[in-house]
Amino acid sequence: MRRVTGPALPAGRFRVFFWAQLVSLLGDGVAILAVPLLMLQLTGNALLVALSAAPRIVGYLLVGLPGGALADRLDPRKVMVCADTVRAASFLALAVLALTGHATVVLTLVLAFTSGAAGSIFESSLTVIIKDLVPGTELIRVNSYLQMASQASLVAGPALVGLLTALVGIDAALAFNALTFLCSVAGLLLLPRPADHAKPAKPSAGLLADLRQGIHYIRSTREVLVLTLLPAAVNFVLAAETLIVFYARTGFGASETALSVLVAVGGAGGVLGAFVAARVAAALGEQVPVVLAVCGLGVSLGLMGVVRSLPFLVALNVLLLGFSMMANVVIQGMRQRIVPRELLGRISSTSRVLMLSAYQVGVLLTGSLTQATGGDPRWIFVVAGVLSVVAGAAVWYGESRKARATTAIPQE
Structure with a gap:
């Protein structure tokens, strides 16, 4: 590792x-x-x-x-x-x-x-x-x-x-x-x-040809494919975070001051997550922090759906954005290291566009489902959390299986 x-x-x-x-x-x-x-x-x-x-x-x-x-x-x-x-x-x-x-x-x-x-x-x-x-x-x-x-x-x-x-x-x-x-x-x-x-690199036949080449590289390179699809999947479930302010107001009667604190400390969580990302990666390698972060933000989301106290919701929001930022920092560094320089711009922009698109779809879906089910978003947080933990576990299982298969190959 x-x-x-x-x-x-x-x-x-x-x-x-x-x-x-x-x-x-x-x-x-x-x-x-x-x-x-x-x-x-x-x-x-x-x-x-x-x-x-x-x-x-x-x-x-x-x-x-x-x-x-x-x-x-x-x-x-x-x-x-x-x-x-x-x-x-x-x-x-x-x-x-x-x-x-x-x-x-x-x-x-x-x-x-x-x-x-x-x-x-x-x-x-x-x-x-x-x-x-x-x-x-x-x-x-x-x-x-x-x-x-x-x-x-x-x-x-x-x-x-x-x-x-x-x-x-x-x-x-x-x-x-x-x-x-x-x-x-x-x-x-x-x-x-x-x-x-x-x-x-020297220009190819055109921008469309460049984009096709980038998409082909993503599809044909397993590790890069995982680093592209995993952030998109996480952003899809992370869209539930847009309901936190609504949840704090309707579920806990939070005041404007409390809502401001809720949002501000979330930003502090993002700073903390970015701060510890390099240190955790230095101690555990690159893969473990990503899996821990994806599962951690899933647990944070899930607990939001069952918490009964506003201070706990605030604390979970800190953890949520901290884990999210830790995953983002490590994945970006891995992508920069793995992808050839002449393809990095296309691969990075493709991943970013997929992440944003998934997030916007998630926002529309979670907002619509909450409204359609009586305005109670708690089950949305639980479902989103479970999906995130499943995604992290799937990556861990897939990478572990790949490592075992590689180890099993006899060396000449």
């Missing part, structure tokens, strides 16, 4: 690039609230506010797959510079429109979705460039740092929006977001040119 070791983060220009990415992640956290808040000021329409909060997901679903192919075809650094330049320009335009009073619903949505699409392309290239810059033994460690920052930004970003909006205005929050993406561009420009092994 592979063990993960390695020193701290690489020094030099990579460190500047890394910190620039942390600033950029803060910008992602700012965008989560800044754009819906602008739309709320413009219209007060709940549907339009919801639409303005979804550009990242829609961006992945619309351009995620072509973005992965571009990351394989082109220099990922150049792709990331272009993507973050587009994001910076989009938020700067939103800031100017908000400041001058010329912001409209259409312009806000167009610029938000443009930024979301650029963000999906950026993340596919980020996966590739991390593989180029980081030794295989440190991939999980670096991914854990990035995910910790991403989870922390979900708390710090909205808080910063609230502060800037109260002191200056929503335009200040939007302008700050543009600045974070420019910091990312500066860090990218400081990186050295890619080594020969990291240069993109």
Whole structure:
């Protein structure tokens, strides 16, 4: 079983690039609230506010797959510079429109979705460039740092929006977001040119041919197929988490303050999960943390359906998001290590699109079933938890069986 070791983060220009990415992640956290808040000021329409909060997901679903192919075809650094330049320009335009009073619903949505699409392309290239810059033994460690920052930004970003909006205005929050993406561009420009092994492969017949090649690789490579289908299956059952706030309100009479605590400590759980991922992988190897995390989040979901106290629900939410993030960090590191560099963008984007699609289907299904059965989501949590534990056990059984079969082969 592979063990993960390695020193701290690489020094030099990579460190500047890394910190620039942390600033950029803060910008992602700012965008989560800044754009819906602008739309709320413009219209007060709940549907339009919801639409303005979804550009990242829609961006992945619309351009995620072509973005992965571009990351394989082109220099990922150049792709990331272009993507973050587009994001910076989009938020700067939103800031100017908000400041001058010329912001409209259409312009806000167009610029938000443009930024979301650029963000999906950026993340596919980020996966590739991390593989180029980081030794295989440190991939999980670096991914854990990035995910910790991403989870922390979900708390710090909205808080910063609230502060800037109260002191200056929503335009200040939007302008700050543009600045974070420019910091990312500066860090990218400081990186050295890619080594020969990291240069993109020569283009094939076209993007569609590239995508078919990536799908064929996933289907024909068992370990990569598992690393693609397992996160999608987990995200499908994890969609039950969207009912937690509803459950806390209807089942336990939680106040607005209690609901805020419930959500905030969930983010803290994500930070904790990302923090321990590399350490658990270093101690137990890569496979065990994934199985433990998938089964752990299943147990957390299942217990949510039978718990009778709000504090226990809060604690289970911490565990749920912690286990979810631990699985995500280790799986991403494994994928970066296993997949050939010339296919990594396509494989990563395909997995991400499947995960998001499965999550959205799960959200629709769990919400509809809860509504159709009288508004009681407890059985949804139990069923989702059982399915997650079954998925983790199936992976463990399959990998153990594979290991036994390999060991049984006589050695010459």
